[in-house]
Amino acid sequence: MKRTVLIIGGGPAGITAALRLNGRGYAVTLLEQRFELGGRLISSSESAESTDAIPPVVLGCHKATLSLLETLGTARQVRFSNRLRFEFLLPGGRLVPLRRPWLPGPLHAMLGLATFPGLPLRDRWRVLAFLERTWEGDPELPLDLGSRTANDWLTEFGQSKEARSHLWSPLARFLLGDDLTVVSAATFARMLSHCFLSARHHTGLAIPIGGIRSLLLTPASERLTQSGATLRLGISVNQIRFDAHRVTGIQLQSGSPLVADWYVAALPHRRLCSLLPESALTNYSYFEQLTRLTDSPAVTVHLWMGSTRPAPRLVLLAGRTYHWMVSRAFGESGRQGTIVSLVATGLSGWLDRPDQDLLKSALDDAGDCLPTAVGAKVADSRIVREPQAFLSLRPGTASLRPLPQSPFPNLFLAGDWTDTGLPATLESAILSGDRCAEAIVAADQ
Ligand SMILES: Cc1cc2nc3c(=O)[nH]c(=O)nc-3n(C[C@H](O)[C@H](O)[C@H](O)COP(=O)(O)OP(=O)(O)OC[C@H]3O[C@@H](n4cnc5c(N)ncnc54)[C@H](O)[C@@H]3O)c2cc1C
Numbered sequence: 121m122k123r124t125v126l127i128i129g130g131g132p133a134g135i136t137a138a139l140r141l142n143g144r145g146y147a148v149t150l151l152e153q154r155f156e157l158g159g160r161l162i163s164s165s166e167s168a169e170s171t172d173a174i175p176p177v178v179l180g181c182h183k184a185t186l187s188l189l190e191t192l193g194t195a196r197q198v199r200f201s202n203r204l205r206f207e208f209l210l211p212g213g214r215l216v217p218l219r220r221p222w223l224p225g226p227l228h229a230m231l232g233l234a235t236f237p238g239l240p241l242r243d244r245w246r247v248l249a250f251l252e253r254t255w256e257g258d259p260e261l262p263l264d265l266g267s268r269t270a271n272d273w274l275t276e277f278g279q280s281k282e283a284r285s286h287l288w289s290p291l292a293r294f295l296l297g298d299d300l301t302v303v304s305a306a307t308f309a310r311m312l313s314h315c316f317l318s319a320r321h322h323t324g325l326a327i328p329i330g331g332i333r334s335l336l337l338t339p340a341s342e343r344l345t346q347s348g349a350t351l352r353l354g355i356s357v358n359q360i361r362f363d364a365h366r367v368t369g370i371q372l373q374s375g376s377p378l379v380a381d382w383y384v385a386a387l388p389h390r391r392l393c394s395l396l397p398e399s400a401l402t403n404y405s406y407f408e409q410l411t412r413l414t415d416s417p418a419v420t421v422h423l424w425m426g427s428t429r430p431a432p433r434l435v436l437l438a439g440r441t442y443h444w445m446v447s448r449a450f451g452e453s454g455r456q457g458t459i460v461s462l463v464a465t466g467l468s469g470w471l472d473r474p475d476q477d478l479l480k481s482a483l484d485d486a487g488d489c490l491p492t493a494v495g496a497k498v499a500d501s502r503i504v505r506e507p508q509a510f511l512s513l514r515p516g517t518a519s520l521r522p523l524p525q526s527p528f529p530n531l532f533l534a535g536d537w538t539d540t541g542l543p544a545t546l547e548s549a550i551l552s553g554d555r556c557a558e559a560i561v562a563a564d565q
Pocket of ligand 1: 130131161175177355357358419420505509535545547549
């Protein structure tokens with residue numbers, strides 16, 4: 121008889137675990153409190169239709185994402201193009217590209233970063249020395265990187281104020297979701313090694329046209345339904361029940377109980393803590409640690425512009441209101457044009473700013489990133505505010521992120537915030553779903 125799995129949470133982590141376990145012959149039930157899958161990838165409000173919360177950007181180093189899209193048959197929507205590069209909008213309005221020379225990795229990234237046109241020659245030289253040292257590990261990287269901020273480390277290694285604010289800070293905001301003065305130096309070093317100081321294709325960039333629904337959510341939902349998994353949308357879990365040794369079941373908000381052989385909690389960490397009994401939080405350091413994780417906010421503004429259909433662009437903004445901008449063409453049901461999405465991360469004060477302020481700054485920043493769009497008519501706009509968008513990767517956080525196997529043998533955790541070693545983004549969520557499924561299969565043997 122098929123072994124049963126209950127997965128709580130229909131974000132990308134839960135979806136991935138469901139697809140992988142379903143593919144391994146388990147009878148999967150996925151419970152999601154909202155009426156559609158997608159989690160934080162989708163924003164919904166009572167007053168408006170749900171919309172993509174995040175502009176889709178896939179990097180060549182996003183192996184777990186690419187492998188999942190391959191399984192779903194949508195990988196061909198992701199086209200890496202050499203013409204799409206990181207661009208930087210510097211204070212004063214200058215737009216400069218990060219070059220990606222035709223050299224094997226990591227020489228391509230070292231040369232690209234070291235010839236960054238946004239810095240004076242003296243600083244470029246120091247960038248190269250810093251990268252060489254980090255890559256070669258000679259002398260070895262300091263052992264205390266996990267307890268210091270990236271800003272500290274970069275300053276100690278001769279990175280000037282300009283290099284930090286024009287180059288490293290925009291990259292950290294985009295790849296880690298927070299400021300250099302907040303994120304840990306170890307996380308920053310890992311990101312640098314993973315994305316830049318490795319194979320050339322790791323720095324490849326793609327902006328799929330169709331958005332996150334056609335790329336991931338719709339095909340995943342179809343695949344799960346067709347292959348016999350049960351999707352229960354609009355169902356909220358309000359308790360996970362334990363005896364002394366294992367999970368004995370879950371209780372839905374309606375009061376009904378559900379039981380299975382295996383349980384996966386693919387929830388944001390705060391939400392998970394609220395479903396656990398107090399005794400689990402106090403008796404097990406594995407769970408107690410979760411109460412010490414913190415998140416950082418994000419605000420995204422999407423602008424639908426009717427007229428132009430330019431090539432996709434990704435611009436990282438230095439010293440501006442928003443931290444990165446993605447523009448891509450759209451064409452659906454008679455409407456065609458450009459969607460411009462601007463994202464600001466880590467600024468909690470921003471969550472309370474009035475819509476018109478957020479929109480005005482978005483239009484100013486978009487105008488400087490896309491001079492050809494200045495004056496273009498904005499046909500529609502949408503603002504997404506998320507107080508807990510990303511796990512805050514502060515010094516000390518890495519040691520609090522849990523592995524998938526909990527102290528209870530039939531309970532596993534997934535989520536972008538678990539211990540994947542990656543920043544808490546879509547790639548981390550998908551990798552956590554993969555690892556969670558592997559851990560269940562291994563425990564079942
Ligand atoms: C504004 C914004 C911008 C972002 N930008 C980017 C970006 O550019 N690139 C990137 O890679 N990532 C980005 N992210 C992060 C990305 O959205 C997350 O990394 C990803 O969604 C995490 O997936 P997850 O499955 O771990 O968690 P989630 O997506 O949070 O999914 C958890 C699911 O659990 C459900 N749930 C919660 N409680 C219950 C319950 N009691 N019962 C049943 N279901 C429950 C929730 O409804 C949700 O669907 C952004 C996020 C936001 C908000």
